[in-house]
Amino acid sequence: xxSARNSVEQVEEGSQLAPKFDxxxxxxxxxxxFDSGELLMHGYMNREALxxxxxxxxxVYWSRSREQLWHKGATSGLVQAVREMRxxxxxxxxxxxxxxxxxxxxCHVGYRSCFYRAVPIKPxxxxxPLELSFTETEKVFDPQEVYGDAPNPTKL
Numbered sequence: 001x002x003s004a005r006n007s008v009e010q011v012e013e014g015s016q017l018a019p020k021f022d023x024x025x026x027x028x029x030x031x032x033x034f035d036s037g038e039l040l041m042h043g044y045m046n047r048e049a050l051x052x053x054x055x056x057x058x059x060v061y062w063s064r065s066r067e068q069l070w071h072k073g074a075t076s077g078l079v080q081a082v083r084e085m086r087x088x089x090x091x092x093x094x095x096x097x098x099x100x101x102x103x104x105x106x107c108h109v110g111y112r113s114c115f116y117r118a119v120p121i122k123p124x125x126x127x128x129p130l131e132l133s134f135t136e137t138e139k140v141f142d143p144q145e146v147y148g149d150a151p152n153p154t155k156l
Contacts, residue, residue, distance in 0.1 A: 019047075028093050039113060040080075073100075080096070081100075083097050109139070
């Protein structure tokens with residue numbers, strides 16, 4: 001399914017998919033809403049996840065915290081149907097444009113987007129911890145109801 005990376009010209013100007021995975025075998029993925037363009041999440045894919053995403057037409061990621069494939073929405077029902085997939089110029093990043101099933105949420109915390117907090121720019125005092133501001137104030141779903149007592153997959 002993937003071509004070998006033979007030359008800069010082939011990778012940057014060619015018509016063959018030749019993704020560049022990092023030393024851990026991963027490629028970063030940014031996912032946006034197909035209609036609005038809203039940034040929903042950032043994740044990673046390994047070769048298998050990328051191939052499954054292409055074949056299924058639904059987003060499949062590699063969970064670094066659980067070290068396993070993660071078919072987005074398999075547990076929650078919030079499946080990300082891939083409407084368009086793009087690769088950047090040197091084929092080391094993927095952009096998915098998706099439609100999300102159900103209530104449209106993509107964040108396991110319950111918000112629509114995983115990017116639900118803003119970082120202050122040019123703070124008056126950069127020596128103290130920065131205070132984030134919430135850009136989303138209401139959760140789209142209750143994670144406890146959806147995931148139950150499953151442990152939080154995020155490693156600190």
